[in-house]
Amino acid sequence: MKVLSCVVHLYFNNSPNDLDIQAKDLRGAIARLYPNEILIHQHSEDGAVKYNYPLVQYKYISGKCLIVGINEGAKVINNLNLIGETVTFFRQEFRILKKDVLFHESPYGTTNVMLSYSFLTPWLALNEKNYEKYQKLGRWIERKELLESILIGNIISISKSLGYTVDEPITAKIIDMKEVNTRLKGTPMLGFLGTFSVNFEIPDYWGIGKSVSRGFGTIIRGQRTEDRQQRTEDRQQRTEDRQQRTEDRQQRTEDRQKDEQTSSRADKQRTEGQT
Numbered sequence: 001m002k003v004l005s006c007v008v009h010l011y012f013n014n015s016p017n018d019l020d021i022q023a024k025d026l027r028g029a030i031a032r033l034y035p036n037e038i039l040i041h042q043h044s045e046d047g048a049v050k051y052n053y054p055l056v057q058y059k060y061i062s063g064k065c066l067i068v069g070i071n072e073g074a075k076v077i078n079n080l081n082l083i084g085e086t087v088t089f090f091r092q093e094f095r096i097l098k099k100d101v102l103f104h105e106s107p108y109g110t111t112n113v114m115l116s117y118s119f120l121t122p123w124l125a126l127n128e129k130n131y132e133k134y135q136k137l138g139r140w141i142e143r144k145e146l147l148e149s150i151l152i153g154n155i156i157s158i159s160k161s162l163g164y165t166v167d168e169p170i171t172a173k174i175i176d177m178k179e180v181n182t183r184l185k186g187t188p189m190l191g192f193l194g195t196f197s198v199n200f201e202i203p204d205y206w207g208i209g210k211s212v213s214r215g216f217g218t219i220i221r222g223q224r225t226e227d228r229q230q231r232t233e234d235r236q237q238r239t240e241d242r243q244q245r246t247e248d249r250q251q252r253t254e255d256r257q258k259d260e261q262t263s264s265r266a267d268k269q270r271t272e273g274q275t
Contacts, residue, residue, distance in 0.1 A: 001107070001108050001109045001162075001164050002105045002106070002107060002108070003070060003071055003105070003106055003107075003108045003162065003203065004069075004070065004071050004074040004075065004103075004104075004105060004106075005068070005069070005070060005074055005102075005103075005104060005105075005106045005203040005204075005205075005206075006068070006069040006070075006073075006074035006075075006077055006078045006101065006102065006103045006104075007066060007067075007068050007069075007101070007102045007204070007205050008066065008067040008068075008069075008077050008078075008080075008082070008099050008100070008101050008102075009064055009065070009066055009099065009100040009101075010065040010066075010067070010082065010096055010098075010099050011096070011097050011098040011099065011100075012065075012087075012094040012095060012096060012097060013094060013095045013097050014094055015063070016065070016089050016092075016094055017063045019089050019090050019092065021060060021089050021090070022060055022214075022215065023058045023059050023060045023121075023214050023215025023216075024058070024214045024215070025060075025089050025090075026058045026059075026060055026065050026067070026087075026215075027041075027058040027213060027214060027215075029087035029088060029089060030058070030067065030087065032087075032088075033082075033085055033087065034080070037076060039055050039056045039069075039072060039073045039076050040056055040076065040077075042054050042056070042213050052161045053070075053157070053158050053161035053162065053212075054073075054207075054212055054213035055069060055070045055071055055072055055073030055074075055076075056068070056069050056070075056073040056076065056077060056213065057069075057070075057073075057205075057206070057207050057212050057213050057215070057218075058213065058214065058215055059120075059121070059205060059215045059218055060215060061120050061121065061215075061218065066205065068205045068206065068207075070162075070203075070206065071162070074103060078101060078103050082096050082099055083096055083097065083098065083099060084096065106201075106203040107201045108162070108164060108201060108202065108203065109159075109164060109166075109200065109201060110166065110167075110168045110170065110199055110200055110201075111199050111200060111201050112199070113199065114171070114173070114197040114198065114199050115197060115198060115199070115200070115201060115221060115222075116175065116195060116196070116197045116221070116222035117195065117196055117197070117198070117202070117219045117220065117221055117222055118194070118195045118219065118220055118222055119192065119193050119194060119195075119217065119218065119219055120205075120218045120219065120220055121193075121207075121215050121216055121217065121218040122180050122182045122189075122191025122192060122193055122216055122217070123191055123192045123193070123208060123209045123216065123217040124182075124184065124189055124191055124209045124210035124211055124216045124217060125147055125150045125151070125154075125191075125192055125209050125210075126150070126190060127210070130146070130150060131190065133146065134146055134147075144174045144177070147174055147177065147192065148172045148173065148174055148196075149172075150209075151172045151174075151196060151198065151208070152170045152172050152198075154208045154209050154217075155170060155172075155198065155200055155202070155208070156170070158202075158206075158208070168199075170198060170199060170200055171198065171199050172196060172197070172198040173196060173197045173198070174194070174196050175194065175195040175196055175197055176194045176195050177192050177193070177194030177195070177196070178192065178193055178194055179191070179192060180192065180193050182216075184210075184211055184214070184216070191216070195222060202219060202221075204219070204220045204221055205218055205219075205220065206218070206219060207219070
């Protein structure tokens, strides 16, 4: 299945990094600019919260303010005339000077290979029931199996919301995961950061788990890292090959010199024998 994905990176006249803003602050600032755009603020016309997978998500990652749109949400944020608009963070105004837009079609769905992903922001995997179950499991291997099943459930939930039928079994493997403390609407939450692999293709910067519209559970494919590692290994191999060729040439030179020395001594011995 192909999906539309749009990532908008916003640039301001002043950096908001010193304000310790979060994705929810960006969400609120943009929602105030477009109160009538349902996908922007994830509320229906009567004010009720829409609980489908959010088609517009907000991220604050490494000092970057990002808006991510999916399918209809991708079209909406791609068409927003944000340049020149003023947003407010903690009563301070920031004018949007520039935006970088990456708008493209991306594959989504099961694959024949395991793909690795990393969480850029904490994954809120546990609801109240699962949290109690997780805490009661003493061994990491049991907790890991629970998280893997929750991860699969998260992907199935996203797929249902997007109208994608998962017709093959999903296999998820936690590669490396650590607990992190975070907060959601002022409430302490247990989140997770780390890497996992799954036989499922998901576009970069999409969120998995709870509160993805507020920036939680943002993932990125690990393939770029794998590609860099492979290129590094290829360069190392080429260097080793060059070194080996150099050593081979040196060895051939030494062998030739030895042959010449041996031949010279033989000629000298023959000459001395004749005299």
